[in-house]
Amino acid sequence: MANRHTQTCAIAAALNILGDHWTLLLVREAFYGATRFGEFQRNTGIAKTLLSDRLFFLEKEGIFRKEDVGERGTRYAYYLTEKGRALETVMIALMQWSNEYVYGRGKEPVQLLDRSTGKPVPQLQLRNRKGEALGAMDVAFRAGPGASKATRRRLESIE
Amino acid sequence: MANRHTQTCAIAAALNILGDHWTLLLVREAFYGATRFGEFQRNTGIAKTLLSDRLFFLEKEGIFRKEDVGERGTRYAYYLTEKGRALETVMIALMQWSNEYVYGRGKEPVQLLDRSTGKPVPQLQLRNRKGEALGAMDVAFRAGPGASKATRRRLESIE
């Protein structure tokens, strides 16, 4: 990234944390079970300097938690925090979109299965409180308590 | 991005399309209703050269569709395609994560409301075929038909 986004916007804020070349791949690895520096490096191909940077940053952001596993503090493990695990919906949404629209049916690199039944996990679906599916046009975006003037103006101009 | 990712991976493939500084902000604008070059520019602050590049690329990728709206092909509108609209779950997942973990309750810049009832949209939730909620550890990642040898090996080593 050249600069950070300065807009008061949930997407922009998320991009400031997750929106670089490698971060989501590191999060993916963590979901796959990686915990060690070397695992992250081998499984993604990221340079060591970058990996060091990213892990430090992501720990600072509260997405990873670093834990000693060696005798003299020479071995470490990185675990997702609750904030990190909460990225599951983001990960799954990206995987499902990519499987369906980039690779296409029958060419998915990774399938998502319900561990207890072995059956595919259905597409993520936005639902209302009654459990009814919501379509793209059923969702309204309204300025929240933390909205800036610009955001408020932007959202009120929608329709 | 310096390079494209070369791994056979749904996340990596998605990042090759969406993973730059601006793209998801442009998609956000489209969901908010923007269709014109100038709207995208003003509402995001992106440079015109970049915007031109991105719109061209995203049209090539089948996420936006460009349509003439002027008399002599001098005015255009950009609409999300089905592939683009399918990014809704990605967008919503990012917004909900950011609202909850970056801004925090009561400080959300944007609220998501069910248009027909005006009530907040519940968190996206992964469910199995019976509609039961799935937790982070209930999902298994298995190599699919399009998996590379490396992916297959990686996934089989998980547990």
Next chain:
DNA sequence: CTGTATCCTTAAAGATACTG
């Protein structure tokens, strides 16, 4: 194994000016 310190190269971001 888990990093840090340097250095170098590339390309992404963006300002400015111009066009139909």
Next chain:
DNA sequence: CAGTATCTTTAAGGATACAG
């Protein structure tokens, strides 16, 4: 309004060597 052409700057990515 909707771009394109150029040029400059900056920073991100990554190779290499070294260290506890």
